Amino acid sequence: DIVMTQSPDSLAVSLGERATINCKSSQSVLYNSNNKNYLAWYQQKPGQPPKLLIYWASTRESGVPDRFSGSGSGTDFTLTISSLQAEDVAVYYCQQYYSTPLFTFGPGTKVDIK
Amino acid sequence: QVQLQESGPGLVKPSETLSLTCTVSGGSISSYYWSWIRQPAGKGLEWIGRIYTSGSTNYNPSLKSRVTMSVDTSKNQFSLKLSSVTAADTAVYYCARERGYDSSGYYYGDFDYWGQGTLVTVSS
Numbered sequence: 001d002i003v004m005t006q007s008p009d010s011l012a013v014s015l016g017e018r019a020t021i022n023c024k025s026s027q028s029v030l031y032n033s034n035n036k037n038y039l040a041w042y043q044q045k046p047g048q049p050p051k052l053l054i055y056w057a058s059t060r061e062s063g064v065p066d067r068f069s070g071s072g073s074g075t076d077f078t079l080t081i082s083s084l085q086a087e088d089v090a091v092y093y094c095q096q097y098y099s100t101p102l103f104t105f106g107p108g109t110k111v112d113i114k
Numbered sequence: 115q116v117q118l119q120e121s122g123p124g125l126v127k128p129s130e131t132l133s134l135t136c137t138v139s140g141g142s143i144s145s146y147y148w149s150w151i152r153q154p155a156g157k158g159l160e161w162i163g164r165i166y167t168s169g170s171t172n173y174n175p176s177l178k179s180r181v182t183m184s185v186d187t188s189k190n191q192f193s194l195k196l197s198s199v200t201a202a203d204t205a206v207y208y209c210a211r212e213r214g215y216d217s218s219g220y221y222y223g224d225f226d227y228w229g230q231g232t233l234v235t236v237s238s
Contacts, residue, residue, distance in 0.1 A: 036220070038221075049228035050208075050225070050228060055213075055222055056222075093159060095224065097221075100223050101164060101172035102161070102172075105158055105160070106158070
């Protein structure tokens with residue numbers, strides 16, 4: 001299985017400041033034939049299902065604000081919220097789909113307002 | 115707009131079988147993979163398995179011996195059965211759509227539509 005880890009477990013950021021979340025996979029999720037990283041990011045607010053933010057590690061889903069960006073390749077990835085808004089308070093998860101049909105998620109990172 | 119809705123008993127006794135159904139509306143169930151994903155309270159997400167509209171299934175090896183999924187395309191529904199449940203199976207259960215392949219052959223293994231989730235408690 002591909003094991004996903006995230007850091008930090010939680011972080012508190014002031015409104016308008018940058019939040020950075022890291023995700024690491026136990027093996028590369030870069031699909032060499034198309035040079036795409038098979039990694040997605042989700043946002044989950046309390047009492048709600050996860051919402052897809054980013055796929056292929058850096059492609060923003062339609063309708064997602066451009067303050068959310070994804071980067072990285074191979075085994076190391078980052079989700080950045082460039083200017084934290086109050087509505088961004090949530091838990092963020094990464095997910096790999098390289099080892100389809102066995103999908104695995106990271107443990108989550110909780111983002112709060114400082 | 116595609117919508118998914120889970121339904122089923124919220125309370126299941128230990129050793130019995132958990133049964134849930136996901137109803138898809140606003141779009142066809144055809145030509146997609148449909149997954150079940152669960153989340154114990156305060157914890158992370160665990161992929162349980164998926165089913166294609168042909169009935170082809172893939173299960174998480176950690177649960178494979180206890181999981182059965184089925185699909186009813188005439189009703190735009192798919193279902194989950196998890197047998198021999200214990201308290202460790204208490205969780206919010208989500209159904210979700212795997213986006214799959216586009217017309218260019220690119221694969222999207224993310225989950226773009228999710229149900230609201232249903233809490234299943236295993237207790238006597």
